[in-house]
Amino acid sequence: MNTERRQRIFDEVEAAGWLQDGMTVAIGQPTPMALVRQIIRRGLKDLTIVDAGFSLDLLIAAGCARKVVSYYAGGGFGNPVGPSFRRAAERGEIEVWECEEGILCAGLQAAAQSLPFLPWRGGVGTSLPEVNPDLKIFMDPLRGETLIAVPPIKPDIAIMHAAHADAYGNVQHVGGPGWIDLFMCRAADRVIVQVDQVISNEQVRSDPWKTTIAPADAIVRAPYGAHPFYSRGYHLQDNEHLKLYSEAANRAAAGDRKALDDYLERFCRKPATHADYLELIGIKRLLALYEY
């Protein structure tokens, strides 16, 4: 009989292989970009994406998303709205499951607790239940208050970035997880966490209170895996790179997709692995970001 504890370390190509067309994927903060780029490289289709910001916009630009569960799709760099999100939503190319932060938490928590819904007050009186018919206004049976019943939001897979994990899936963030990460992990069927560094099991045991996700189903070695985003404890955000995307996406939203397609080809589809991507970005750029 095998008595050895099973390790959970996979490379990003194997781990992204768990994803299939049509799945619901929740994406944590900072964005696990090594995994996001693999999703784009594989050309996955019809995904329901639970996410906000740059990675959401990028996945829409790459044609991976059919439906978006989002509370915020801001663009950054002077764009009040993510350019690819805006264009796709206005043209009806994606379906938006309209929500907000509290409703999203309630839906993820309902999934985690196997409940048919959880109540939430924020959104009462707004248009959210009209534009999202999955949200039902109801009268609470105890005090007769008007509340919103939020159905479960159940990701097939949640993908995350963190500073550290051991080989058995014990994740320890530096500076804490993103605000929605743990809701996503509790709700999802499976959790993949890419990390800047794999640490020893002894190091985890020396301070188990630091363990934030316990355990993840897969750990992916991905130093600088959040690039062009920050990773707490490791590196800053690469604003020059984000501006490059932002400008390309803005041109695409105005009708000229060439720069955006070039971006996707060069940074997402062509590098076969995360290591190839880092070679493309270059050691000088990466070292210049190496502070936090």
Added chain:
Amino acid sequence: MENDYSISELLTVFLARELKDGEVLRVGVAMPVAEAAVRLAHLTHGPNMDLVFLGARMNVAHLETIPMPAFGWDRRVVRWAESFSDTGHRFDRVKDWNNHVFFIGGVQVDAYGNTNLIGVGPDYRRLKFRGPGSVGTPTLSTHVGRYYIVLNSHNPRVLVEKCDYVSAFGWGTGGADARRKLGLPGGGPRFCITPLCIFDFAEDTKRMRLRSVHHGISPERVRQETGFEIVMPSSVPTTEPPTADELQVLRSRVDTAGRLRV
């Protein structure tokens, strides 16, 4: 020299004076006037204020300067944090939010202070303008003791009689009991602050009322640039200008890069 200040500086100082020591001030992204106002208030009269930026709670009244973030997603503001809401539930303690203050923008704002971040157009499936989404504004506006609508443009497309979609409920279709009838515990919007004027809400109808106009702006100009009928008092004062001391603190200790001066 008397009017040697920008509109953004005027709005910042106006807002800062509104904020009371001991309050918890919650600021989201892309709201430079609110970000500057909470810093200014903290330095001038709020040593016991808590500032909450993107889930990071801080008290930094002891600092010589509290500069503005370099960009909207600059997570380095966390260097000042004493605690984070991000490890638990951001909305765990809404029962205690009576002394929390929040600032909200909008693609549209209507006569009763309802705001819209969803989008513009009659058909939700084919919006003419798709907005960024509601962020946390539905929950925040439901529970905070009061909030301020802060706009960086004032025109009839933004200030409309009725929002195409409502993402944060202000005073609904009006009336002092509009929020109570829905069971919303928070105090609702107090003022709407724009580059032309300050609106408050009439006590009985909760419709927007012109409270003051900024230097050089006439009530008639505000009327022309607003897409709904304003409750117009018989006389409208000019928004009180910043003092030299307030401008000094704002420019040398908060807006050190001069972003609000343009």
